[in-house]
Structures are given as C-alpha cells and as structure tokens.
Amino acid sequence: MAQAVQDGGGLAITDAAGAARVRRRRAVNAWSWRAFLAVVMLALFGPLVILVLFSFNDSSVLAFPLEGFTTEWYKAAFQDPTLREAIANSFIVALIVAPLCLVLGTLAAFGLTRFRFRGRGAIGGLVGAPLVLPWLIIGIAALMAYARANIDLSLKTVIATQTICTFPLVTAIVAAQLFRFQKVQEEAAIDLGCSRLQVLRHIIMPHIAPALAAAGIFAFTWSFNNYEISAFTLGFQQTFPVWVYSSVRNPDHTAIVNAISTVISVAQIIIIWFALRLLRSRTDDEGAKSLIAGTEAVAAAAKT
C-alpha cells in the first residue's frame, strides 16, 4: 500500500539497469492501482449498467445473450397504475419528510451547538440515537406503538417515523458546519447593532447554506429509497422501494422493474451529481471533500 513512498528509494540507485527496474516497478504499481480501481468501480456501478442493458432487452427473461432492442418495458412501466401510484407516494412522502427534516434538524443543531445548558449531553444522545439504531428496530417499535395508540397505518405514519429517523442526520451535518465557523462573527454582528434576524440572514445562512443543501438532498433520497421503515409502518399503499421489493420475485414483472429502476437511478445520479458539483463551486475543493465525507460518515449511521 505504501509503495509510492517506497519509490523514493529509487533515488539511491544510479546505474541504468536500476533506473529501468524502478521505472518498471512504478509502471506495475500504477497498473495494479488502475486494475484495483476498475474492480471497485465495476462492483459499484456494474449492477446499474446491467439493469440498463436488460431494460432495453427484447425479452422478459433475464438471460444473456441479449436479444434485441426495445422500449416496450418503459411504456409498460409508465402504464402500470400500481407502479405509478407507488412512485407518486414515494414523492409525496419524500417531499414532506425532507423539508420537515431540514427545519427540525437545523433547530436541533442550533440548540445543541449554540447553547450550553444542563442535560445537553442527554439531548445530544437522544437526537443521535436514531442514527445509530438499526431501522429494523425503529420500524418494529413504531409498528407496535401505532397499534397500541390505535392509529391506522398510512402514509402519515411512514412520514412521521421517517422524519424522526432522518432529521438527526440534518442536525449532524448542520452542527458540523456551525461548529466550523466561529460564533465570534455572530457576536460581532450583534455588537455592531444587527438584529437577530439580520444575523440569521447575513451571517448564519451564507455559512450553513451548502450544508443545508447537502442535508436536504440526502434527506430526500433517504426518504425516497427507504424500505425498512416503510415495510413496517405502511398501510395498504405502496412506496417505490416496497413495490420493487414485492415485484422482484415475480417473473412477469422483472423487465418492468429493470426499466423503472433505470429511470429512477439515472434521475438520482444526475440530481445528486449536479447538486454535489454545485456545492463544490460554492465552497473550495477541500471544503467540498470534508462536507461530502462528513455528510457520508454521518449518513452512514442513518442507514442502520
């Protein structure tokens, strides 16, 4: 792994054969890195490529070699009423969950980073707990609680539980950003006669805007993609992941699943890619990296 550094040892070698050996070793090194990265990329995106290929394949059987080009699965997918409803439901849920999470998450971030009070550790723990606990457990607990309270399962129950699981993530992202810039700036602005609202608009918002954007995108995609919570708190309706789940074992549906998965995945890739690029243009390169890495590190917990 530390070969790059080892190459520095080549400096000591002066004869031509030695130099050639070093060059050769460097080339071998570079190629083994490339091969390694190619395998990683293949594992990450290969499945998606396969889905895209099969979505245009003129056969409902998932088998190589491919048979011919068709777009009939796309037509079928868009005409399937259950599927259309499932996608609409996922959009409704995500469009409500994401803004709710932004508001709740930002409030919690401010409360936890800008104030000091007794019990802050406990509240921090409470806010962070949904990020560490597996969704399976949260989903089961929610199912039982709704039953106990005689609340019928519906999109509303999905929205409530998803919001609870996702807003701590916004808190984490925004809190990291709030912690990064000094509170002194806010205090200076107040000393210079700014109102609270002006401080919020001119000092705080510009600082946390990239974090809010990132948090919003992630909250939306998690909500849209979430299967675990929906599986336990959904009534008779379906969301997109639940529909996929129930369709993958049905041989008649696989071609349609391929087509719609392609559409959704490509849309997600385009949106996230451009959003993250935009983020990068708003901050510097290192800022973007730390934001993405930080976001993901926390995001990771939310998957549990």
Place this chain on the structure above:
Amino acid sequence: MASVGEILEIPSEAKDGGKRPKGPAKGALGILFAPVTLLIIFFLLPLLIMVQMSIVKFPPRVDSGYTLSHYTEVLTNPLNPHIAWTTFTIATTAMAVMLVIAMPLAYFMVFKAKKWELFLLLSLVLADELAPVVKVYAWQVILGRNGIFNWLIPGPPVDWLLYSRFAVILTLATTYITYTTIPIYAAMKAIEPSMFEAATDLGAGWWQQSRKILIPLAAPGIFVAMILVYIPMLTDFVTSDIVGGAGSYMMGQRVRDLILGQGDWGTGSALTFLLLAMSVLLSLVAYRLARLNRIDA
C-alpha cells in the same frame, strides 16, 4: 449514547469556551422543544412500548399480565443460536472483505488520487444513494442461473452463485462499502505524508509501514466504520431476502418474519430488544476502542 456525540461532532464542553448569549437555557428550550418532543413521542415512546410488548403475556393486549416467557422462548429455541451464528458469520466475512478493499481504496484516495480524489468520493456517495433495494436486485440479475457470470463462465451453469451465502456476502460488501471507506478515508486524511517518507528513509518496507503507521493511525476510522456497518449488517433483511437462500437466513429476516409473518409480537419484540441491547453494546465498545486508539496516536 456516547458514540453519538462523536458522530454528531457536538463540541464537548471543554472546546466550548467563550461568551454565551443571555438566557441560554431558555433560548435552547425554545429551539429544542419541537425536535425533542417529536423524538420522545415518535422514537423513545415506541421503543418503550416495544419493550412492554416483550414482557406482556398476550401482546398487543397489555392487560393480559406480565411474563418473561418470551425471553425464555427466544433463548431456548434451538433455531435462534443457529440463525445468530449464520448472521455472525455472514456479517463478519462481509466486514473483512470490505476492510480489505476499503483500506487500499482510502489510502489511494488520500495519498495518490490527487485530482481524482473528489471524483472517487462522489462516486462512492453516488453508488450509495441508489435505492438499496434496486441495487440488491441488480445482483440477482448478475449472479442468477442465466446471469452474466454463468454466461461468461464456460460449462454447466453454477448454481451456488445466487440464493447462497456467497451472494449475500458479495452484495452486503458492495452495499456497505461506502460506509466502510469514508470513515477510514477521513481518519487517513489526518496522517502526515512525511511520516511515510521518514519511514522509507529508515528502511521500512510497505508492509511494515502499513502495520506500524497506516493501520494504527487509521484505527479510529476503522472502529467508526465498524459501528456504522457491522450493526446494520447484523439486522439486514433486505439483502438476504432477495439474493439469499435457505442457508443464509439471517436475524433480521427472523425478526421480520416473527412480527409481520407470524404476528408473534411477544417473541419478536423480545428478540428485537436483544438485538437493540447488542447494538448499543457493540457501538459503545467500538467507540471506546476508537477513543483509546486516538489517544495512543
């Protein structure tokens, strides 16, 4: 939970010097009221109700009296240790596979990728943001009897590729690789590259350098990755449902089947509570290890 402060990057009291605005506690109460209340109602309370269900005789009827029989059932049913062992084996193997890939990948991103660093980071994030259910399903297409592997490999179709432990481990490893790589990447970011140069000058080979510099300094990241990846893998049921078979029946599936399939809330919630306790315990241990290692470094 201690690990949470770490993940949330909530500043500790010590870092948090300086002047506070007037009436801090009151302001905090106003700001935190909505999120905390919602967490109590929709998160804490349901967990307590779940615990209650696990000790009620005939859940969900809470007036039927209390009993510990559900726990005895969970602990004495010979099926459970078997499933627990399968889950442990699968999760541990997948974790090992991911560490073997994530360590060099993170190393490459931090020290060698240069302008490709952001691209690789974005790719990892993107791959993770694709709908998990769809990703898992795609592996079904690849590994199936008529899938791409069997098409490429000459000879009679290989059946153990899909609906097997192999498929579950492979799919888990590709699903969670982002969460293994990124914390390790973040930890390696803090390593001074000159350390490796110094080690080379002193005659250390790459293996020695990895063992004495890279791994110890990346250790906090490795432990964070284990909290973030190992615990969810232990409760994963989506992967094994779609690409797994009879030999890869995991704890998450067991719990889901008990509760949604058989409607056995007592045993189901007792088992879930044990999983919950284990998750908390594991994350505390990993968090402690991460802390200890940081101090050593």
